[in-house]
Amino acid sequence: MSDFDFIPAGIAICDPTGVITQLNATMLSWLDSSDKREFIGRPFHSILAPAAKIYFETHIRPMLMVEKSVQEISIEIMAPASQRIGVYLNGQVESSETGEPIALHFALFNGQQRYLYELELRERRRAAERHAALVDASPDAIINLDADLKIIGWNAAAITLFGPKEQAGVDRSFDSVFESTSKRAELMQALEALKQTSAWRGETEFLDVNGEKLPVEINASVVKNEFGVFAGVVMVVRDIRERRQSEEMIRMLNSEIIHRSNNQFAVIQAIARSTARYSEPQEFIDVFTQRLYALGRSLKLLNERTNNATDLRDLVALQTSHLGPDHTSRIQISGAPLNIAGKTAEAVGLAIFELSTNAVKYGALSEKFTKSGRVLINWESQDGQVLIRWTESGVEGVSAPTRNGFGSRLTGQLLERTIRGKVHADYNPNGLAWSLTLPEKHLIGI
Incomplete structure (x- = not known):
């Protein structure tokens, strides 16, 4: 089997008349077959559902020959036992140097799989929106640092404490928000040590939006990428003036x-x-x-x-x-x-x-x-x-x-x-x- 067979979409290659010359393993699995020879030499529309056959011959193939490509057309293929599989069809005409068509390439995406994928994307988007709303609603400042400990994002509470993005904070080094060199060195040393651990908690002093001393409690957690490599730090910064x-x-x-x-x-x-x-x-x-x-x-x-x-x-x-x-x-x-x-x-x-x-x-x-x-x-x-x-x-x-x-x-x-x-x-x-x-x-x- 070649890489062609492992593509998650169904691939079919036909001659200019629409006769199948090649299918990949994904397409064969939809057709409940493991033998390409069963379909090579047959018209492409033979694997389509009855209504789709007519639509393919009267609309899709003529449009493809004129436009040279078609995209995201919803049709059904006919699997064994009269089982229908909804797919999105994309087609491309391969032409010779003289412009004559020499092959038709079709890529079909499983509609059910796409639906589940899009559903998952929507759920993840909603989850991300809920998470973002919770972060912005938090009374504590939440600051996101990259691997170089540079500020790349923070929430509304952080803006209240340290000022708007254009004034201070985002896109600048994190150590610039400290009140004193000693405090800065102490916490930056702790954050550097975080690269080898997973979490840190402590108290220090920052400068607030008015340039005044601000005692804070910090809870910091490491963020790692998909390879387990240090990618940054998320910090929850709590104003502890009232507690003090x-x-x-x-x-x-x-x-x-x-x-x-x-x-x-x-x-x-x-x-x-x-x-x-x-x-x-x-x-x-x-x-x-x-x-x-x-x-x-x-x-x-x-x-x-x-x-x-x-x-x-x-x-x-x-x-x-x-x-x-x-x-x-x-x-x-x-x-x-x-x-x-x-x-x-x-x-x-x-x-x-x-x-x-x-x-x-x-x-x-x-x-x-x-x-x-x-x-x-x-x-x-x-x-x-x-x-x-x-x-x-x-x-x-x-x-x-x-x-x-x-x-x-x-x-x-x-x-x-x-x-x-x-x-x-x-x-x-x-x-x-x-x-x-x-x-x-x-x-x-x-």
């Missing part, structure tokens, strides 16, 4: 958490020591636990707010809520909205807790003054100063404590020292009048 900012924010938050935890440990330690110093052993656990709960309520309220601040009214209501409705119904809270945060909120919250606890034990909220005892908690802001008042009324025989316990220190010296304010306590015969004055600027972020 998030990481920095996490580091700051961790530092803040550690700082606040240390502060809380110090506060708890101070509460424990002072409670132990001014309490009887049998009541220490109860008093200490109540004060920790008071501190915890303030912290919980602050953490529920995104800016670590809360309204003073909410703080006061929370720190008196443990008293129960019989007592809170005798408390009046009055004041304009006022944000309070940080150490200020914690310290004021503990002070309100101590004042309310003492009022239940000895003052206006005690059982002795159930009918007459009242508490007014109000505040006002004026000339850059905030004045918070706790005023008890409806009591008799109130006098200053003979012992300066931890509760008194929480509402006095410790409070002043913590939030840089001024406390005044007046034990009037009608009840305690307590006030705290501090600059407005100390309310937030202390």
Whole structure:
């Protein structure tokens, strides 16, 4: 068999009258034969379907003799067992030096095979279009490099990061997008090493469309040709500025958490020591636990707010809520909205807790003054100063404590020292009048 027999198209050579003189193996396979002699000497139209025979003799062969060639004419050949095979016929007249026809050459392409081939091409084209759409829709920059590490293509995200094709990127060396020589050398060395491996991942810095530093994460994969030889690199480049900012924010938050935890440990330690110093052993656990709960309520309220601040009214209501409705119904809270945060909120919250606890034990909220005892908690802001008042009324025989316990220190010296304010306590015969004055600027972020 010769190369002529391995051509994937059916080949037939005829004399000028249309008598077959040669067929290749492909044509014989369609005719379910392996012997050329079975067909040589027969008219070409004898292998065609009935309608195709007429069309060949009345149209195709006359046209071929006049035009000297015909192309892509759809006809059917007749295989054994009356099986028809649709083909596309192409014909060419071979002429002598004098212009006389000496042979007719026909090439027939299997219509079913072509249909399947074209169907596969269409599917591959659609797949390529879908892939291209996915690449362009990717939020990450995708860059295609050739074997010389020259940029030969990139997607829409890359244009956003590095600029349009005519401005930067395509058709230029990849190392020109780097921010510094050291970064360039580092990554180019890694890409060179890729030729011997298959993938690489790392972080570096590029220059963005505005010429500013751009931290990126790179995932690079090798592209090889049909012979398995290195042909280029496809890179997915992710802008990690937001991630870097998030990481920095996490580091700051961790530092803040550690700082606040240390502060809380110090506060708890101070509460424990002072409670132990001014309490009887049998009541220490109860008093200490109540004060920790008071501190915890303030912290919980602050953490529920995104800016670590809360309204003073909410703080006061929370720190008196443990008293129960019989007592809170005798408390009046009055004041304009006022944000309070940080150490200020914690310290004021503990002070309100101590004042309310003492009022239940000895003052206006005690059982002795159930009918007459009242508490007014109000505040006002004026000339850059905030004045918070706790005023008890409806009591008799109130006098200053003979012992300066931890509760008194929480509402006095410790409070002043913590939030840089001024406390005044007046034990009037009608009840305690307590006030705290501090600059407005100390309310937030202390």
